[in-house]
Amino acid sequence: MVYRDMMRRLQSLFRQYPFVTVTGPRQSGKTTLCKMAFPDLAYANLEAPDQRDFAESDPRGFLAQFPDGGILDEVQNVPDLLSYLQVFGDERGKNGYFILTGSQQFRLSDAISQSLAGRTALLRLLPFSIVERQRTEASLAIDDMLHSGFYPRILDQGLEPVRAHADYFETYVERHVRQLIELQDLSTFRRFVRLCAGRTGQLLNISSLGSDTGVSHTTARAWLTVLEASYIVFLLNPFHANLNKRLIKSPKLYFYDVGLASYLLGIESASQIATHPLRGALFENLVVAEVMKHRLNRGLEPRLCFFRDSSGLECDLLYESAGGIGAIEVKSGATVSSNHFGSLNRVGELISDISVKALVYGGSARQARQNCELVPLHELAGLLELIEADKEVSQFIAARQGSEPDDAAEKTLDAVFSSHIRSAIAGIDTACSPFATSLFRQSISTGYVRLGSAQHSSSGLLDSSRWEQTKANLNLSRAFTLKDANPLELEYSYRLNDYTGINGPCCDISMSAKWTLGSDGFRRTAEINGKSIPALTMSVSYSELNRRSAEVDLLRAEISQAIIEEIADGPADG
Known part of the structure; x- marks a missing residue:
């Protein structure tokens, strides 16, 4: 027997549907294909007068011969049998039940559309290629x-x-x-x-x-x-x-x-x-x-x-x-x-x-x-x-690449970065700079970007001049989406070390602001030495980006006041 190119597809569909119907011209090889693909299935040819008479006069008894399913050849000769097949298939509730064949596409299609629609896969086998x-x-x-x-x-x-x-x-x-x-x-x-x-x-x-x-x-x-x-x-x-x-x-x-x-x-x-x-x-x-x-x-x-x-x-x-x-x-x-x-x-x-x-x-x-x-x-x-x-x-x-490149997500990220994050970072630098130059020996600024298990950090990570490279390093310009379940986090930290002023020593000061970007908007929070600065917390929907500012003046004032309080509350000179 000649291997038919349709065989693999036929076997695959039989695992996915209760029925598979193979139509095509007479003598195109439908019966041979089905028997070759499923050698263990029982077989009945409804062209044979005795089989056709049995199926017409006692359809339930006829189908009872096939408890494990089978191959029913030229099923268009007994179109009413398809209604009983529908019932048997629904009761069984599993795939891989019957293979049906037929040589009259219009007559068979009408019967299938009335009884087995949605329950059978349809294949057409033509003569050899x-x-x-x-x-x-x-x-x-x-x-x-x-x-x-x-x-x-x-x-x-x-x-x-x-x-x-x-x-x-x-x-x-x-x-x-x-x-x-x-x-x-x-x-x-x-x-x-x-x-x-x-x-x-x-x-x-x-x-x-x-x-x-x-x-x-x-x-x-x-x-x-x-x-x-x-x-x-x-x-x-x-x-x-x-x-x-x-x-x-x-x-x-x-x-x-x-x-x-x-x-x-x-x-x-x-x-x-x-x-x-x-x-x-x-x-x-x-x-x-x-x-x-x-x-x-x-x-x-x-x-x-x-x-x-x-x-x-x-x-x-x-x-x-x-x-x-x-x-x-x-x-x-x-x-x-x-x-x-x-x-x-x-x-x-x-x-x-x-x-x-x-x-x-x-x-x-x-x-x-x-x-x-x-x-x-x-x-x-x-x-x-x-x-x-x-x-x-x-x-x-x-x-296997996952989501298609999301230009909308990248554009949203760029808009948040340019309208809120960069201006806020400039405000943090401005607020911290006087203290850094006059009261501390060392100041360190660090940017962080986190998405899932991936994290990058460096001193210039959130600089405007390095923004495109930052996105590329974390694949933020290709195949990513902004999600609440796995948000994108951008953080800027400004650390003041080694206090040199009077009434010391004072503890080091760590100031940070974080932006958490979800599916519909972002949330900004700020901390100093692990303590929240509530006045700087804000939530902005992406639809409001053009109407909500970063409130940089408030941010500078609150940070300056928070640093003063940290220095003033530091340990007294012993």
């Missing part, structure tokens, strides 16, 4: 891939592509379509699907398609909906944005499997493709489907579109991810000229979010050309992996 095809040792020649396609059974068992696709299509028309609509004229429907194949990669004109088929616009629309519901075709929507340009509004038509499209075009061998007029369209179909598989296999929404304006400026595929938009142009030829990059660069100028530009082509050499990557088809998966990996790396690093 190029990397998965390589694991089967099948040919990776472009024309071989366009001819044989990517259905697992064809590649695993080495089936003849034309015969296998013919059987697939006839079984689909006779059985699958008739489950969805009342189809009376099979030959006309077959003609409609073949005409769709002839429009691969083209803008959808439903009126023209209906007219060429010989049916009404309404019937053509209904039949197209059936093809979408059963994973035969999909529509790629155009890019929409306010670019002051007239953008095309019609979607483009593609097949989920390019090999089926080739069969419907009447291609019977890979050798026919080299000169076929639609080779370029089929190659484009292969690339678009490959990018879609890359996203879906990782449990991500495709988020793909194309760009075309009314003047004919076009980009085949815009690939949106968290890291920006990748612009991908597709050329089937093995040789690329410089003018092939013109439209990519013009679209890049129009859409500012484009971060990667690549031209996927039929050659073999990887090159960097005119601000674009020239990527051979066999390296497309690597390019997509790199785009996703770069995004994952940046997200991983960001998650």
Whole structure:
């Protein structure tokens, strides 16, 4: 069995949800994937008449067979069973209960939205990707891939592509379509699907398609909906944005499997493709489907579109991810000229979010050309992996860096420092200076900055000339926030040592002021020799910074008076 790229995502989601639903085309490998991912789970196929009858007639008894959960295949055949699954899942109250599969996305989606919304993760499994095809040792020649396609059974068992696709299509028309609509004229429907194949990669004109088929616009629309519901075709929507340009509004038509499209075009061998007029369209179909598989296999929404304006400026595929938009142009030829990059660069100028530009082509050499990557088809998966990996790396690093840089917090700190702290420090120096020069042999001033367990202190730490360096040393200019639970503290201390005046000796004097910055404001306190100076306590909200001054005159007066009292109250001469 071939390892599927979706397996790791499937196993991860099963640990997070009670149910995981895997949808996709018939024969895309859903059952094989689920059994391979969960070999110990019980299994039931609701395509089997006896199993389907049991589930319909006695749903509780049917589910009682699976006390430990299981894999229920083609669950859209018994949509009412999902309501009972909801009850069973809620009663169990644990994740990892049932894996559900289905091949009719609209019918199954309706049932899920009514019963299991919020309880199931959704995955879509398409036929093999190029990397998965390589694991089967099948040919990776472009024309071989366009001819044989990517259905697992064809590649695993080495089936003849034309015969296998013919059987697939006839079984689909006779059985699958008739489950969805009342189809009376099979030959006309077959003609409609073949005409769709002839429009691969083209803008959808439903009126023209209906007219060429010989049916009404309404019937053509209904039949197209059936093809979408059963994973035969999909529509790629155009890019929409306010670019002051007239953008095309019609979607483009593609097949989920390019090999089926080739069969419907009447291609019977890979050798026919080299000169076929639609080779370029089929190659484009292969690339678009490959990018879609890359996203879906990782449990991500495709988020793909194309760009075309009314003047004919076009980009085949815009690939949106968290890291920006990748612009991908597709050329089937093995040789690329410089003018092939013109439209990519013009679209890049129009859409500012484009971060990667690549031209996927039929050659073999990887090159960097005119601000674009020239990527051979066999390296497309690597390019997509790199785009996703770069995004994952940046997200991983960001998650472990903590908070994003908080410019607002730094600006608030700077405002407090300039309007209150620096002026208050100048006031403290002015008040202490006369005593220092006349009554003490030594004076020492020290600044302190504390945040959590980090602390810096030095004589000039809170000088204006060193402020930027102080912030950098404590990472106060990047990735910090002001919080009440872990406030930022700035302190200024002025110490007077060795009293020389009369009526001594006097004790040394230590004067300090501290600013504690929280989330909404700061609080200033002051002490002399460990005793609070209540008159200098103040609380200021950041919103009041422009209206509240540092009250420097009061600060100078109170400090001077406090020093006088400390000297006067000192020990008497013995």
